[in-house]
Amino acid sequence: MKIVVCVKHVPDIQSDRRIADGRTVRDGGDGTLNELDENALEAALALVEAAGEGEVVVVTVGPDDAVDAVRKGLQMGADAGVHVVDDAVAGSDALGTARVLAAAVARVGEVDLVVTGMAGLDGLTSLVPSALAALLDVPALPLAATLEVDAGVVRVTRNLDHATEVLEAPLPALVSVTDQTNEPRYPNFKGIMSARKKPVETLTLADLGLDAALVGTSGAWTEVLESAPRPAREDRVLINDTGDAGVRLAAFLVENQLA
Amino acid sequence: MSDILVLLDHTAAGALRAPVRELVTLARTLTDGAVHGAWAVDGAEPDDAALAELGALGVGTVHRLTSDGDLHVAAVLAEALASLVAATGVGTVLATSSFENKEAAAHLALATGAGVVTDADAVERVDGRLVVGKTVFAGTWTTRTAVRTPLAVVTLKANSVTATDAPAPAAPQVVEHATTASAGALRVRLVSRTERPATGRPDLGSANVVVVGGRGTEGDFTQVEELADVLGGAVGATRVATDEGWIGHDAQIGQTGVTVSPRLYIGAGVSGAVHHRGGMQASGTIVAVNSDPDAPIFEIADLGIVGDLRTVLPQAAAELRRLKG
Numbered sequence: 089m090k091i092v093v094c095v096k097h098v099p100d101i102q103s104d105r106r107i108a109d110g111r112t113v114r115d116g117g118d119g120t121l122n123e124l125d126e127n128a129l130e131a132a133l134a135l136v137e138a139a140g141e142g143e144v145v146v147v148t149v150g151p152d153d154a155v156d157a158v159r160k161g162l163q164m165g166a167d168a169g170v171h172v173v174d175d176a177v178a179g180s181d182a183l184g185t186a187r188v189l190a191a192a193v194a195r196v197g198e199v200d201l202v203v204t205g206m207a208g209l210d211g212l213t214s215l216v217p218s219a220l221a222a223l224l225d226v227p228a229l230p231l232a233a234t235l236e237v238d239a240g241v242v243r244v245t246r247n248l249d250h251a252t253e254v255l256e257a258p259l260p261a262l263v264s265v266t267d268q269t270n271e272p273r274y275p276n277f278k279g280i281m282s283a284r285k286k287p288v289e290t291l292t293l294a295d296l297g298l299d300a301a302l303v304g305t306s307g308a309w310t311e312v313l314e315s316a317p318r319p320a321r322e323d324r325v326l327i328n329d330t331g332d333a334g335v336r337l338a339a340f341l342v343e344n345q346l347a
Numbered sequence: 348m349s350d351i352l353v354l355l356d357h358t359a360a361g362a363l364r365a366p367v368r369e370l371v372t373l374a375r376t377l378t379d380g381a382v383h384g385a386w387a388v389d390g391a392e393p394d395d396a397a398l399a400e401l402g403a404l405g406v407g408t409v410h411r412l413t414s415d416g417d418l419h420v421a422a423v424l425a426e427a428l429a430s431l432v433a434a435t436g437v438g439t440v441l442a443t444s445s446f447e448n449k450e451a452a453a454h455l456a457l458a459t460g461a462g463v464v465t466d467a468d469a470v471e472r473v474d475g476r477l478v479v480g481k482t483v484f485a486g487t488w489t490t491r492t493a494v495r496t497p498l499a500v501v502t503l504k505a506n507s508v509t510a511t512d513a514p515a516p517a518a519p520q521v522v523e524h525a526t527t528a529s530a531g532a533l534r535v536r537l538v539s540r541t542e543r544p545a546t547g548r549p550d551l552g553s554a555n556v557v558v559v560g561g562r563g564t565e566g567d568f569t570q571v572e573e574l575a576d577v578l579g580g581a582v583g584a585t586r587v588a589t590d591e592g593w594i595g596h597d598a599q600i601g602q603t604g605v606t607v608s609p610r611l612y613i614g615a616g617v618s619g620a621v622h623h624r625g626g627m628q629a630s631g632t633i634v635a636v637n638s639d640p641d642a643p644i645f646e647i648a649d650l651g652i653v654g655d656l657r658t659v660l661p662q663a664a665a666e667l668r669r670l671k672g
Binding site: 105186206227243250308311323326327333 | 490537578628632650
């Protein structure tokens with residue numbers, strides 16, 4: 089079984105994240121592997137281990153630093169990596185990103201399953217997994233809380249706002265996983281050492297045969313016009329309970345027409 | 348201006364879900380044309396109350412959307428909507444920001460060449476283009492994004508718009524729109540779908556008031572539930588509380604759980620870890636009750652109370668009952 093895991097290098101959520109010229113600032117030096125993608129890697133590694141055979145390839149799209157996300161995947165146990173880096177990719181919207189990923193996955197070839205995290209913790213659009221499946225023309229099974237592969241069929245359970253669903257599809261397919269799916273492993277010393285020898289292929293849009301006009305700022309179907317830090321809340325009140333805080337809370341709610 | 352299509356989220360019993368009222372209200376401000384509704388017939392038909400409500404909101408036509416595939420499958424729903432978009436010539440598709448709808452939005456956008464923006468909290472028309480407001484980075488930044496394509500697909504977060512009835516109510520016309528799913532879309536099989544039983548409280552994702560319990564409840568949600576009920580609100584929880592099994596995972600608020608933006612958020616025994624803040628920071632008014640004065644949630648709270656939730660919450664509930672008489 090050949091599994092591709094798509095990962096994203098994102099600004100650390102504990103860091104001071106910024107937007108400039110409509111784009112997320114990605115050169116702050118505090119980038120990290122998108123946490124939810126660790127669940128995707130864990131799911132892929134566990135499937136290959138359970139099957140007793142197979143290969144996990146980590147694919148990412150992003151500037152030079154983004155290769156760190158691939159390295160982390162290799163340290164966890166993936167076998168090989170692909171890093172698409174091209175200035176023309178900058179400014180892509182979610183669909184543009186999906187186009188680049190789709191071309192990269194297609195180049196890996198003979199893929200049985202694509203696994204992604206449920207969302208990138210920067211943009212949080214949740215659009216890429218479904219768009220990627222559509223572009224690859226494979227069935228999408230997003231938000232898997234559990235997944236299993238048996239006899240060429242992938243089956244997932246997913247918890248939605250109002251219902252729990254079980255979905256099934258024949259391979260090849262795409263699954264996105266949540267942070268409930270598993271507990272990602274930590275890279276051990278052996279994994280970190282062996283990752284250094286694992287191959288990482290660096291590709292440009294031209295290598296992928298992808299028209300630069302379809303991605304990046306020029307290909308984006310949406311355009312960020314403005315961005316600004318949300319203003320700090322004003323008139324914040326902090327009180328220590330001296331016995332009447334509940335009454336004061338009730339008064340605050342009534343005064344602000346919230347109760 | 349071109350017409351607008353609104354996806355009509357509904358319960359399994361055929362009742363409109365509350366955030367749809369916001370979508371239709373918003374749709375009326377974005378066009379001087381007609382507002383169409385798409386009712387995906389997934390077993391539930393629009394009941395009389397739903398049709399009356401849609402008429403009052405100004406929906407002129409309700410398209411009874413059917414497919415030979417299962418409309419709960421995002422690819423099937425997206426194909427059906429694409430067919431309806433082509434038939435009606437609408438320029439904008441609006442849906443609520445549920446995970447299912449965001450999945451369908453991705454498929455629909457690719458199939459129709461539409462720019463797509465999810466989790467919007469404001470939408471306006473500027474020089475003919477749709478301009479969409481949303482927050483990013485866990486609610487710490489605001490952005491405005493323009494859609495560059497003729498067709499736009501936007502999903503709207505609940506509590507972003509105050510729903511109002513139309514000045515001139517309509518009696519919506521119900522029109523059949525039968526579609527055929529492609530072989531590709533039919534590859535996904537919905538093996539089962541189990542609706543979650545109603546709790547008697549509002550939906551967490553769209554409630555005006557949300558009271559949230561965290562680690563500080565030590566597993567006892569009694570006081571959280573009591574205050575939520577006095578305020579007519581929903582009950583939510585932090586990751587810790589759901590992982591401990593104190594309450595179901597569907598109550599988890601956070602970047603990977605339910606995103607809430609109620610008018611009022613009350614966190615009880617919630618420390619305010621960054622993942623949780625990502626799911627609630629866009630709330631209107633934030634109140635925090637925590638015995639730890641260093642809890643990070645106090646940094647974003649409009650009203651912070653350093654105290655024991657077991658005394659503060661019941662006292663607030665009793666006082667609110669007294670004030671309401």
